[in-house]
Amino acid sequence: MRNAEPPVERLIAEKAVSLRFEDLPENVVRLAKVAVTDTIGVGLAGTREPVARAAADLVTSTTEAPGSATVWATGSGSAPQGAAYANGVACHALDWDDYMHPMHGHCSAVLLPVCWALAESGDADGRRFLEAFVAGYEVNGMLGRVLATPHYEKGWHSTSTIGVIGAAAAAARMLGLTVDQTAHALGIAASHASGIRVNFGSMTKALHAGHAARQGVTAALLARRGVTASAEWLLGPNGYLATYGGQMTPAEAAESIRAHTFDTFVIEGPVGLVQKPYACCGSSHAAVEATIALVEEHDLTPERIDAIEVHVDPLLNKTLIHHDAANALEGRYCLEYTIAVAAVDRAGGAAQFSDESVGRPEVRALMPKVRRIADRRNGPEARFAAEVVIRSGGREYRRFQEHQPGHPSHPLTEAQRAAKFAAAVRPVLGDRADELRLRTADLEHVTAWRELADLILLPTAVPA
Amino acid sequence: MRNAEPPVERLIAEKAVSLRFEDLPENVVRLAKVAVTDTIGVGLAGTREPVARAAADLVTSTTEAPGSATVWATGSGSAPQGAAYANGVACHALDWDDYMHPMHGHCSAVLLPVCWALAESGDADGRRFLEAFVAGYEVNGMLGRVLATPHYEKGWHSTSTIGVIGAAAAAARMLGLTVDQTAHALGIAASHASGIRVNFGSMTKALHAGHAARQGVTAALLARRGVTASAEWLLGPNGYLATYGGQMTPAEAAESIRAHTFDTFVIEGPVGLVQKPYACCGSSHAAVEATIALVEEHDLTPERIDAIEVHVDPLLNKTLIHHDAANALEGRYCLEYTIAVAAVDRAGGAAQFSDESVGRPEVRALMPKVRRIADRRNGPEARFAAEVVIRSGGREYRRFQEHQPGHPSHPLTEAQRAAKFAAAVRPVLGDRADELRLRTADLEHVTAWRELADLILLPTAVPA
Structure with missing residues (x-):
């Protein structure tokens, strides 16, 4: 059977190589630009996180390749794989970046740094960038369907384990590799x-995104130098599917991949691009939304709140591993903190997830009043739903939030996106934030990447 | 239970940090030097392989950090993680490097480049180097027992998956990290x-060793910069044991690690250090040995051989995935080629595993006469055994080889080690090969690593 038509591993490479900007539907281009802009925003904000500073310091203190890709946090030039690494860590450091359900992971935080570093190194244009970004996105979507929930439940962080394959596809596309070279790049990536x-x-979560970005770039650069990998890296004996596990058998996987044409795109599917308004784990987003709505509607100031009860799906409850946050890092995975700070500030942005904020007495006073309840009633279709019940002076206020905000059925408005970008980027770039957002809105007309890249050089890093 | 004494994850870090040269038994130091010397030898020979050249080119064309670690293949200075990568690929490129059974993998090809790059960057002495090397070796042994055969059979290449944890331990020891930092480094490595x-x-196999070396160094450098990881990276929910799988339950794993003291050492155990006389897969070593013995004893020239029958364990048979080698890379994993060339040349060194050699008519004429038979009769205790039967002019010559040559029960003699080193290194370094071997034999008395490192600079790379 497998000899009759190209093996699916080769099909993935062919699809990634064949994708052309001219063939992309307008809505796909629009959504890709939304994802790119949002990820640049959270990535620039993320450069100030300790883990991003450590990664940038590692790269810039040990790597110098003048004139190539920029490490955002320092403004230094680096080899593309180093910049992809450091910027990938920054994009995921605040956990504020978008994700997609089919891969159970954060796709753009891996792909954006890959495409950016190679665009900058090769001075590509906006169209090539978008082709590569979408190619990587779709490859992640293909594999996401094959691996899906059982892969994630096994303990893998799909952002990185699936992300690295999409990263290799995007890098191959940026570098203009042949189908053969791209096939080897994907096989090399599978071993990384x-x-x-x-x-x-822990800080290591953010490293995962940077690592996948780095290894995607590295795989493509090695394949271009003639390094070979197995032609059966996905379905062969001792291959990726067998070792990493998923929801499909090899035969089902082959069928699923053959069926994935580029007539329909994961990115515009019903769960293909989820944007985060809040700078914390996506598992808490519906609960944060409901909490803010309740306190605003009923003007429930902290001292008036007696108790907050939060019903979430058991899977979400398990992902939110901390119950008493000691710092911002833990705060993002601590439902008690997230809900308390949302009730106090009526917000859930970057300001709410700083170490200082986690120590605030009014928030800490409220945290013991938050009680979480793992509750399967919503079923897998509405797994990200939440119900919040606030008790105040003998009364009970209740709100059910079916979809998390930012979900395609409940997308952010343009105004919300602009506000998020400004909140993320103005503290870093000042007024240049607005110019940067205007340029990314028009990405397909960027003719030389250098023009865009110069905009993100941090003020302190701009040559005097 | 786990609160009563330090978690096992911390115990591993404590053990790695506490190991002192002064406490190492003489035999452990001797064996470590044997492993180090052998790995330097096969690594220098490996620098000429295409995959090693590609890795070195990637590192040196994009990384410059003058005055630090040397990329052997080019003589360029690099950041330690880049040199560890390129040199790790070189050490595994010929598949001629040693391995240990508890981890089912090649330990030294990962550890040597880690220790070398950090020794050179920090100008350490030979004692620190040996401490770090042994610490990494023992950590790999600890984890090897926990994961063992089921991990390997699942499809993982333990050289890299287990190797990266030992690499992080060795790097942490080289850098003099604290127990806390070392614990984080191990947890970071588990995510890589x-x-x-x-x-x-395929060429990607050699990348695995380089990757593990790079990520071990990177994990330690990040931990030194304050990057954190889970304190339960090994046994915790969604941790390393759960995702990568092994032969022990978490409770058994904890017990096994607690029992691993540094009074006994894996490296001097019955299967702790296996050296390869032949430049091909270890699975074919017993068969090669038997073949050479038979053709020598009975002076069986190729034209006199009618048939060769090779009985090997089913697991070995599966590892030798190629049946008709197109190049040296496949030749190392092709029993038919390996046996044919051994019968023709009465040898199995680097000269027998070149692309040119694979094309020789007299070898290709003999290959169809080699027949392999998967045969479980030896059982897991003697899994590496082989029986070879050669038919010639109506007569039958038969030889059973219980242990592969290089196995601790059948170790290489000092003369064989010297001959292997010379065969590997003289084509690269000329007469300096002998001086290098003399210095590594006396490694604990090297007071500044620079002295040793200067010896391995390739003649073409020495400044004019």
């Missing part, structure tokens, strides 16, 4: 897929 | 463990 969920709530 | 066996027989 890692990231385990035990490290959620 | 990858390498799947589907890529055996």
